Every structure is written in structure tokens, then in C-alpha cells.
Amino acid sequence: MSYYDNPRSTASLVGHPIHPMLVPFPIVCFIGALATDIAYWQTADMMWTNFSAWLLTVGIGFGVLAAIVGLIDFIGSRRVRDLGAAWMHAGGNVVVLVLAIFNDFVHSRDAWTSVVPTGLILSAVTVLVLLFTGWMGWAMVYRHRVGVSNNAL
Amino acid sequence: MRSDPTEKAANSVRRRVAALAVAGVAAVVLTGASDGQFDVSSQIGPNPKLPEPHQYLLPPMHLAPVVGWKKGETPSVPAGLKISALATGLQHPRTVYVLPNGDVLIVQSKGPNVEPIERPKDLIMGWVESFVTSSGGSGGSQGKSNRITLVREGADGQPAQQSLFLDNLNSPFGVALVGNDLYVADTDAIMHYTYHTGDTKITGPGTVLTPLPGGPIDHHWTKSLVASPDGSKLYVGVGSNSNITENGIEAEKNRAAIWEVDRQTGAHRIFASGLRNPNGLSIQPQTKALWAVVNERDELGPDLVPDYLTSVKDGAFYGWPYSYYGQHVDPRVMPQRPDLVAKAIPPDYALSSHVAPLGLAFSTGTSLPQKYQGGAFVGEHGSWDRDRFNGYKVVYVPFTNGQPSGKAEDVVTGFLDGKGNARGRPVGVAIDKSGALLIADDVGNTVWRVTSDGGQSAPSQ
Numbered sequence: 042m043s044y045y046d047n048p049r050s051t052a053s054l055v056g057h058p059i060h061p062m063l064v065p066f067p068i069v070c071f072i073g074a075l076a077t078d079i080a081y082w083q084t085a086d087m088m089w090t091n092f093s094a095w096l097l098t099v100g101i102g103f104g105v106l107a108a109i110v111g112l113i114d115f116i117g118s119r120r121v122r123d124l125g126a127a128w129m130h131a132g133g134n135v136v137v138l139v140l141a142i143f144n145d146f147v148h149s150r151d152a153w154t155s156v157v158p159t160g161l162i163l164s165a166v167t168v169l170v171l172l173f174t175g176w177m178g179w180a181m182v183y184r185h186r187v188g189v190s191n192n193a194l
Numbered sequence: 195m196r197s198d199p200t201e202k203a204a205n206s207v208r209r210r211v212a213a214l215a216v217a218g219v220a221a222v223v224l225t226g227a228s229d230g231q232f233d234v235s236s237q238i239g240p241n242p243k244l245p246e247p248h249q250y251l252l253p254p255m256h257l258a259p260v261v262g263w264k265k266g267e268t269p270s271v272p273a274g275l276k277i278s279a280l281a282t283g284l285q286h287p288r289t290v291y292v293l294p295n296g297d298v299l300i301v302q303s304k305g306p307n308v309e310p311i312e313r314p315k316d317l318i319m320g321w322v323e324s325f326v327t328s329s330g331g332s333g334g335s336q337g338k339s340n341r342i343t344l345v346r347e348g349a350d351g352q353p354a355q356q357s358l359f360l361d362n363l364n365s366p367f368g369v370a371l372v373g374n375d376l377y378v379a380d381t382d383a384i385m386h387y388t389y390h391t392g393d394t395k396i397t398g399p400g401t402v403l404t405p406l407p408g409g410p411i412d413h414h415w416t417k418s419l420v421a422s423p424d425g426s427k428l429y430v431g432v433g434s435n436s437n438i439t440e441n442g443i444e445a446e447k448n449r450a451a452i453w454e455v456d457r458q459t460g461a462h463r464i465f466a467s468g469l470r471n472p473n474g475l476s477i478q479p480q481t482k483a484l485w486a487v488v489n490e491r492d493e494l495g496p497d498l499v500p501d502y503l504t505s506v507k508d509g510a511f512y513g514w515p516y517s518y519y520g521q522h523v524d525p526r527v528m529p530q531r532p533d534l535v536a537k538a539i540p541p542d543y544a545l546s547s548h549v550a551p552l553g554l555a556f557s558t559g560t561s562l563p564q565k566y567q568g569g570a571f572v573g574e575h576g577s578w579d580r581d582r583f584n585g586y587k588v589v590y591v592p593f594t595n596g597q598p599s600g601k602a603e604d605v606v607t608g609f610l611d612g613k614g615n616a617r618g619r620p621v622g623v624a625i626d627k628s629g630a631l632l633i634a635d636d637v638g639n640t641v642w643r644v645t646s647d648g649g650q651s652a653p654s655q
Binding site (some may be wrong): 085086087088090091094095143144145146147148149150151152153154155157 | 251252313315437438439440442493525526527528529
């Protein structure tokens with residue numbers, strides 16, 4: 042049986058990388074915010090923009106945690122930094138977070154203009170960039186085996 | 195407040211990405227920050243200059259933390275007037291009401307604080323508000339509020355006597371006396387009590403004349419009250435339940451309006467609507483017309499929308515929420531109502547933006563200098579959502595033939611300490627039996643009395 046020497050995750054718990062435990066939160070929150078923005082755009086029911094504001098806030102909070110942990114992995118391994126996908130994943134997600142923070146401020150406005158048009162556009166662009174950075178993140182794990190254990194079971 | 199936590203992460207990744215992100219932040223923040231050198235006085239009078247509305251990522255804000263009055267400090271008045279404290283050590287006094295025998299009722303009140311947290315902004319705004327409404331360190335401010343204290347001026351320079359007139363009220367604000375019927379507008383009802391001249395305490399239980407829109411949100415909770423000239427009706431101000439419908443239009447039912455309440459039956463109708471937060475309801479003595487001061491909407495810029503003083507016409511619609519100052523459409527309201535905007539009329543007299551007028555009293559006495567007779571005093575609680583402070587003073591608007599006839603001028607100032615702190619904030623104003631001007635100073639926990647300098651004898655401090 043052959044063994045690979047996979048790029049390691051520096052921030053990990055008992056061999057389990059922390060970054061993938063955190064990233065589902067911003068992904069789901071930001072996609073959810075797009076959905077609730079669309080719902081508000083279509084209904085003008087304030088409940089939906091309130092949903093969006095909470096989703097963005099929670100998504101940003103967990104996104105920042107995920108970014109910190111991801112940055113530790115990034116800095117902690119030369120082999121991770123040598124991956125083009127890692128740069129695109131990290132840089133793209135900074136863009137995602139910056140967009141989401143703008144968007145959260147836009148959502149702090151009162152009533153209709155908290156979403157239409159700027160908030161809705163920012164939510165959509167955020168999700169588009171997220172698709173790209175998600176793809177790059179999956180490439181890092183499923184193609185380049187970042188954080189994958191060297192020991193086959 | 196505008197620093198961005200992600201900038202740190204961006205720097206550590208790749209310079210170019212970081213620079214791009216920072217440039218983006220700067221660009222958006224800067225487009226929002228265009229206060230410039232707007233001439234505030236261009237918004238005082240009947241035809242205010244209205245700049246284009248701006249929407250922000252973070253609206254301009256400037257708060258005045260409360261420091262209270264140190265011993266011996268008072269607000270400032272111009273030459274010809276003098277000011278002294280009528281009562282100190284109060285708990286958030288908001289309304290002063292003068293009874294026919296000269297006794298003064300001081301309504302001390304705190305908001306019901308029942309507004310739910312609907313979004314992250316509500317958490318932050320609640321925290322921000324706690325800075326500027328918390329009572330100052332100077333006078334017994336942590337005590338029990340939501341009560342009315344009666345003050346009787348001492349004879350021949352004796353100190354004024356205070357007695358607890360009415361207690362355990364529900365965020366009271368307005369008071370009106372018709373004969374022996376005393377009405378107190380709690381935030382959720384007009385209460386009726388029986389009063390006899392000379393009473394220093396109400397002993398009988400109150401009864402509800404008319405329930406008013408109170409909770410569950412109760413955003414603008416102050417219910418201003420005045421009786422019609424013939425005493426048959428009461429007018430009560432019911433403020434909106436939001437800044438600009440962000441709690442849903444259904445929360446605004448019967449709000450942002452002045453109600454006319456029948457004193458015999460308690461039945462009510464909407465007398466005028468589209469008034470975001472009407473306060474200081476008063477009858478103009480010559481014309482017998484109803485007047486009010488109104489707090490207009492926030493977050494369209496430091497110089498929008500001017501708060502105003504207006505006569506209130508029966509059946510009129512003044513725009514809120516769909517439009518401001520006549521027919522300027524507010525883009526934040528959806529669905530829009532062009533049919534209502536077409537009906538909206540502009541108010542009479544702008545006081546400039548975000549001054550937060552909460553008190554109005556027509557100058558009916560003859561003891562103040564001639565120049566302060568016949569017009570109206572307005573208590574301006576002061577701004578929070580603009581870069582430079584506006585308000586925090588009592589102004590005088592001259593009137594001729596029942597209409598404003600000149601620029602408002604400052605009468606009582608010095609509520610700010612010059613270092614960005616508030617020593618006090620004026621709210622309700624009234625003219626006492628001697629013709630002096632009374633001012634409720636809520637965070638200063640004081641009622642001030644302004645008299646002619648050298649004319650009337652003022653009570654000692």
C-alpha cells in the first residue's frame with residue numbers, strides 16, 4: 042500500500058481540520074439571505090428583510106471565525122500556499138466577507154431600501170463569488186487532499 | 195465606528211486583494227459622508243430648503259452623553275431674561291402643566307421599553323440610546339419615575355413646595371384640565387381623575403376615558419394632550435410605531451395621527467394624519483386653532499427631514515410615511531401610495547432637521563419682555579442622527595395674526611457643555627400663572643423657570 046504525504050491542516054482537532062466545520066455557516070447564511078431578500082422583494086413583508094439581516098450578521102460572525110482558522114492553515118503550510126486554488130479560495134472569500142459586511146450595513150436601513158435594489162444585488166453577487174470560492178475550496182480537499190489524513194484506514 | 199474587521203484578514207492574504215477590498219470600503223463609505231456646509235437656518239421658516247435624500251451604510255450620528263448640571267450651573271438666556279431652577283432632583287421630567295391656581299404639575303416619565311428586538315440594528319440602537327437618555331449624575335435620577343409631582347411656589351421668596359400628586363402611571367406625557375376633570379395621557383390610555391382647585395394629591399382612582407395605541411411596539415410613546423377651546427373635545431397626539439414603517443404598515447394603524455376624543459363618551463376619530471410624531475399640542479390663543487410640533491423621519495441625511503411647527507387642519511394628511519414636507523416621496527415605503535401623496539399638504543413652519551421638538555407653548559403672559567409676547571416657545575430636545583448638534587435649546591417663534599411671522603430665535607441655550615456632553619435636554623414648555631416660561635429638562639432632572647430680568651420676582655433656588 043502506498044502512502045501519500047498530503048498537505049496538512051495546522052488548525053485541527055485530533056487530526057480533524059476546524060475550517061470545514063465552520064464554513065457551512067456562512068455558506069448557508071449567505072445563500073439564505075439571498076432567498077429571504079428575494080422573498081422581501083416579492084412581498085415587501087418586513088419579516089423577510091429582518092431574516093436577511095440576522096442571516097448576514099450570523100454569517101459574517103462565523104465567516105470571520107472560518108477565515109481566521111483558514112488563515113492559520115494557509116500560513117502554517119508552505120504546501121497549501123503553493124496551491125493556486127488556495128490563493129483564489131482565500132482571496133475570493135475576503136471579497137465575500139467584505140461584500141457581506143457592506144450588505145449588512147445596507148440591510149440596517151429601514152424598510153424597502155434595506156433590500157431593493159442594493160441589498161438584493163449584493164446578496165446575489167455574494168452567492169456568485171461564494172460558488173467560485175466553494176469550488177476552489179473543494180478542489181483543495183478533493184483534488185489536492187489538503188487536511189486529508191495520510192493514514193488509510 | 196467605520197473600521198472594518200475584515201481589513202485585518204485581507205492584509206494577511208494578498209496585497210492586491212486587500213487593496214481592492216479597502217478601496218471598495220472607502221468608496222462606499224465616502225459616498226455616504228457628504229455633510230458639507232449646509233446652512234441650517236435655511237430650514238427655519240415656511241419654505242425650508244430640502245437637499246436631495248441620501249441613504250447611508252452608517253448614517254451620520256453624533257450623541258451627547260449626559261453629564262448633568264453641576265451645582266450652580268444653569269442654562270443660558272439672553273440679556274433681559276433670567277433663569278433659575280423651579281424644581282430639581284426630579285426623575286426624567288418631560289411635561290410641565292400649569293393649573294389655574296398657579297400650581298405646576300411636573301410629569302416625570304420614562305418610555306415603556308417594550309419594543310421587541312426584531313433585527314441586529316435594534317440591539318445596537320438600544321445600546322446607543324442608553325447613552326443619551328440615561329439620566330445624568332446630578333440629581334436623584336435613578337429614582338422612581340412615571341409619576342406627577344405638584345410644585346407650589348412659595349410666597350414671598352419661600353422655597354417651592356413639592357408634593358407627590360399622582361403615582362404609578364404608565365409612561366404619562368400629556369395633561370389637560372377641563373373644569374374639575376383632569377386628564378392624563380398615559381402611553382396606552384387617556385385617564386380621567388377628579389381634581390379640585392388647591393388639591394396637592396389625587397386620591398380617587400382613575401378611570402379610562404379612551405384606550406390609546408400602546409404596546410406591543412410603542413416606538414413613539416409620548417401622548418401629548420390638549421382640550422379644545424370649548425372643552426368638549428380632547429386632542430391627543432399618537433406618534434408612529436417606527437421611523438419609516440420598518441415594523442410593518444399594520445403596526446401603524448391609527449398612529450402618526452392626532453385623535454379627537456369626545457370628552458363625554460370617549461369616542462374618537464382621526465382629526466389629522468401623516469404626522470410622524472406630533473407633540474406639544476396647543477391651542478393658538480387668537481385663532482383658537484390647534485397647533486403641534488412634529489418630529490420628522492430619520493436616516494435620509496443630516497439635513498432631511500426638517501422637524502416642524504404647524505397648525506393642524508381637520509382631516510388633513512401631512513405625508514408620513516409616504517411623503518415628507520408635502521409631496522416629496524420617501525423611497526423607503528413599499529407599497530407606495532401615490533393617491534395619498536397627492537393629498538399630502540406641507541406644514542406651516544420648519545424648525546430645521548432633527549432638532550426633535552417635543553414642547554410647544556404660546557406666550558400668553560405679559561411679564562416677559564415685549565419681544566417674547568404673542569409667539570410660541572418650542573422645546574428642542576436635540577439631534578442624534580447628524581454630524582453636528584442641532585436643537586438642544588428652547589427657541590421663540592414670533593407670531594402675527596395667528597401665524598409665524600419671523601425667524602425662530604434662541605431663548606434658552608447652554609444645555610450642551612461645549613465638549614459634546616449634555617448637561618440637560620429641554621422637553622415640555624409652559625407659561626406659568628405669572629407669565630414666566632417653564633421648561634422640563636428630562637436628563638437634567640430639573641424644571642427651569644425663565645423670567646424677565648428685574649421684572650418679576652423669581653422664586654429662590
